Amino acid sequence: MSRRWKSVVALSGGVGGARLVRGLARALPADALTVVVNTGDDFEHWGLYVSPDVDTVMYSLAGLSPEERGWGLADETFRALEGMRLFGEDGWFGIGDRDLSTHLARTRGLARGETLTAVTARLCRALGVGTLVLPMSDGRCRTMIDTSGDGTLTFQEWFVRHRAEPPVRRVWFDGGAEAAPEVRAAVAGAELVVIGPSNPYVSIDPILSLPGVHGGVFARPVVAVSPIVNGQAIKGPLASMIPLLAGTEASAEAIARHYPGLRAIVVQRGDSATSVPAWEEETIMRSPGESERLARAVLARAEALT
Amino acid sequence: MSRRWKSVVALSGGVGGARLVRGLARALPADALTVVVNTGDDFEHWGLYVSPDVDTVMYSLAGLSPEERGWGLADETFRALEGMRLFGEDGWFGIGDRDLSTHLARTRGLARGETLTAVTARLCRALGVGTLVLPMSDGRCRTMIDTSGDGTLTFQEWFVRHRAEPPVRRVWFDGGAEAAPEVRAAVAGAELVVIGPSNPYVSIDPILSLPGVHGGVFARPVVAVSPIVNGQAIKGPLASMIPLLAGTEASAEAIARHYPGLRAIVVQRGDSATSVPAWEEETIMRSPGESERLARAVLARAEALT
Numbered sequence: 001m002s003r004r005w006k007s008v009v010a011l012s013g014g015v016g017g018a019r020l021v022r023g024l025a026r027a028l029p030a031d032a033l034t035v036v037v038n039t040g041d042d043f044e045h046w047g048l049y050v051s052p053d054v055d056t057v058m059y060s061l062a063g064l065s066p067e068e069r070g071w072g073l074a075d076e077t078f079r080a081l082e083g084m085r086l087f088g089e090d091g092w093f094g095i096g097d098r099d100l101s102t103h104l105a106r107t108r109g110l111a112r113g114e115t116l117t118a119v120t121a122r123l124c125r126a127l128g129v130g131t132l133v134l135p136m137s138d139g140r141c142r143t144m145i146d147t148s149g150d151g152t153l154t155f156q157e158w159f160v161r162h163r164a165e166p167p168v169r170r171v172w173f174d175g176g177a178e179a180a181p182e183v184r185a186a187v188a189g190a191e192l193v194v195i196g197p198s199n200p201y202v203s204i205d206p207i208l209s210l211p212g213v214h215g216g217v218f219a220r221p222v223v224a225v226s227p228i229v230n231g232q233a234i235k236g237p238l239a240s241m242i243p244l245l246a247g248t249e250a251s252a253e254a255i256a257r258h259y260p261g262l263r264a265i266v267v268q269r270g271d272s273a274t275s276v277p278a279w280e281e282e283t284i285m286r287s288p289g290e291s292e293r294l295a296r297a298v299l300a301r302a303e304a305l306t
Numbered sequence: 307m308s309r310r311w312k313s314v315v316a317l318s319g320g321v322g323g324a325r326l327v328r329g330l331a332r333a334l335p336a337d338a339l340t341v342v343v344n345t346g347d348d349f350e351h352w353g354l355y356v357s358p359d360v361d362t363v364m365y366s367l368a369g370l371s372p373e374e375r376g377w378g379l380a381d382e383t384f385r386a387l388e389g390m391r392l393f394g395e396d397g398w399f400g401i402g403d404r405d406l407s408t409h410l411a412r413t414r415g416l417a418r419g420e421t422l423t424a425v426t427a428r429l430c431r432a433l434g435v436g437t438l439v440l441p442m443s444d445g446r447c448r449t450m451i452d453t454s455g456d457g458t459l460t461f462q463e464w465f466v467r468h469r470a471e472p473p474v475r476r477v478w479f480d481g482g483a484e485a486a487p488e489v490r491a492a493v494a495g496a497e498l499v500v501i502g503p504s505n506p507y508v509s510i511d512p513i514l515s516l517p518g519v520h521g522g523v524f525a526r527p528v529v530a531v532s533p534i535v536n537g538q539a540i541k542g543p544l545a546s547m548i549p550l551l552a553g554t555e556a557s558a559e560a561i562a563r564h565y566p567g568l569r570a571i572v573v574q575r576g577d578s579a580t581s582v583p584a585w586e587e588e589t590i591m592r593s594p595g596e597s598e599r600l601a602r603a604v605l606a607r608a609e610a611l612t
Contacts, residue, residue: 046410083407087432097403101389104352126393
């Protein structure tokens with residue numbers, strides 16, 4: 001008989017993490033899962049506060065994410081974006097019409113003095129998301145990328161505008177933000193922390209960099225799902241970042257080494273790791289059902305740790 | 307042979323004025339027409355600066371207005387609005403997705419320090435509008451409505467949110483704005499001023515209330531097109547406002563009396579006026595062609611005045 005989990009915390013960036021999270025939400029009672037989401041990519045666009053990873057997690061949990069691309073909403077239209085391009089405004093970030101209401105509503109809420117945590121809770125409620133989604137911080141912590149050749153860029157400039165092409169020399173976090181109190185409380189009470197298959201440098205490290213969070217997380221049993229499968233990233237620039245930032249080849253083992261104190265790493269069947277136990281599973285999630293299957297496997301394996 | 311006009315200024319509110327303006331733009335050389343537009347209805351919505359009459363005039367000149375309703379764009383979608391309603395944000399003002407880009411781009415421009423005049427010129431250029439469209443002011447002048455029973459409301463609150471139902475006791479203009487310098491220059495150089503078939507109290511008076519504008523306008527030959535046809539307003543609450551504010555029945559004559567110094571009033575066939583010459587024409591404009599026909603008739607008649 002499988003364990004009845006009461007408090008699992010998942011750390012998540014965008015797409016990969018969000019796909020695991022939707023599986024965890026199906027595998028766990030609604031009140032047993034808390035998702036802590038990276039906000040280091042947050043930025044202002046068209047005068048609006050955009051929180052890309054929070055949106056991806058929220059939309060994914062609401063069942064509104066497209067399977068074919070990593071961002072935004074399924075069945076989206078882009079009429080406002082067309083207009084903005086016509087008017088000579090920045091058109092490099094693909095905000096859809098429905099998505100736009102999220103950024104407008106969030107910006108209105110923040111302008112009224114709500115915290116990002118409170119606004120996120122309200123948006124989730126409106127979208128029918130029962131899982132607690134916590135932005136890592138109510139302050140600003142911007143992920144900055146020192147590049148070779150293009151200077152220092154914010155994450156979105158580097159990732160979207162420059163298509164993640166400029167080679168990365170260093171990733172750092174600007175702002176000195178604190179973790180949201182809800183995040184600290186959730187981590188402190190976690191039976192298990194699951195690090196989603198997100199980019200460690202630009203999606204998970206921003207969370208762990210907040211004062212007290214790294215220590216709090218690794219005081220709990222922690223497992224990670226490797227975002228590297230057979231030496232490649234499923235999506236995004238991670239595979240090319242590992243050699244530049246860690247000096248090793250992209251591998252599940254490189255991910256395991258990135259997180260000292262990790263108790264186990266979930267790797268794709270056929271992959272391996274040496275520094276911690278490697279749990280082989282099918283880690284590619286092309287549907288909510290595949291997400292749930294992986295989430296249940298991770299939870300079942302993690303029972304041994306707690 | 308008809309006169310070659312060099313400098314005609316049209317004063318306009320929303321729909322009615324905009325329909326005449328699109329006709330004047332077809333009847334006159336592009337550099338011979340300047341449209342001065344009411345901004346007393348401007349307001350902030352969803353944190354964006356919305357200038358309803360400027361937009362209606364701009365969209366009308368661009369050939370993008372729907373014939374069936376007075377505001378917004380033809381072939382519009384409302385996905386962002388649906389989202390905003392879902393998120394509990396104000397949904398009473400019908401901003402479409404394409405329209406939203408106008409408000410976003412204008413708000414961005416103002417935030418960068420552009421004047422409303424400069425932003426409007428830029429948006430017009432992008433939409434292919436060759437006519438000079440001038441917001442009446444770069445400052446804020448808010449049209450306020452003292453009502454019986456609902457207190458003092460801004461124009462949009464009264465007109466859209468309360469559907470123009472609360473009886474009007476008084477209309478006044480808050481803010482002490484100045485006319486844009488381009489407006490003063492255009493009026494000073496006008497061979498003819500045409501007051502469009504807009505609501506005198508809430509669409510034209512805000513323009514005339516700006517320091518120096520009333521005197522400048524009535525130092526030139528001025529004709530008005532009556533927004534009252536057979537005792538009724540084509541659109542909007544004007545017919546019910548005239549008895550409350552002028553103490554007379556709604557009629558073309560009431561409009562003529564509202565503008566002392568007027569040289570003539572264009573009235574619907576069968577209507578009349580006594581205080582100034584009444585030029586009978588078909589004044590209902592259901593298509594760009596009907597707008598052009600009326601505009602040509604007004605200009606031909608006005609030759610005698612100058």
